[in-house]
Amino acid sequence: GTPAAIVSDRDPRFTSRFWKGLQNAWGTRLKFSTxxxxxxxxxxxxxxxxxxxxxxxxxxxxxxxxxxxxxxxxxxxxxxxxxxxxxxxxxxxxx
Known part of the structure; x- marks a missing residue:
């Protein structure tokens, strides 16, 4: 299934406009590590x-x-x- 949240270290692969749109479509939250x-x-x-x-x-x-x-x-x-x-x-x- 689709993850409820993804934890990232601010990697551009997860912060790009493409990924933000995909996460919005899936309802996935992006959480950043410190x-x-x-x-x-x-x-x-x-x-x-x-x-x-x-x-x-x-x-x-x-x-x-x-x-x-x-x-x-x-x-x-x-x-x-x-x-x-x-x-x-x-x-x-x-x-």
């Missing part, structure tokens, strides 16, 4: 590193056709415990 806020940066970098690790592991395991297993990677991430929210994303979304 500039140079170490806690926000750490959280973002941790998430990116986790996703890279998942992709790297799957690419090594399923060489040549790892993209066919993308749904399994998404499932694994969505059903993993996240300390920042004290739950897994799937549980928060669907109960």
């Amino acid at each position: 500039t140079f806020h170490p806690e926000t940066d750490r959280q973002k970098e941790w998430t990116i590193q986790t996703l890279k690790d998942i992709l790297r592991s799957c690419a090594l395991e399923w060489t040549g056709n790892w993209d066919e297993y993308f749904c399994l990677m998404e499932f694994a991430y969505d059903n993993s415990w996240h300390a920042s929210i004290k739950a897994d994303p799937y549980e928060l979304l669907f109960g």
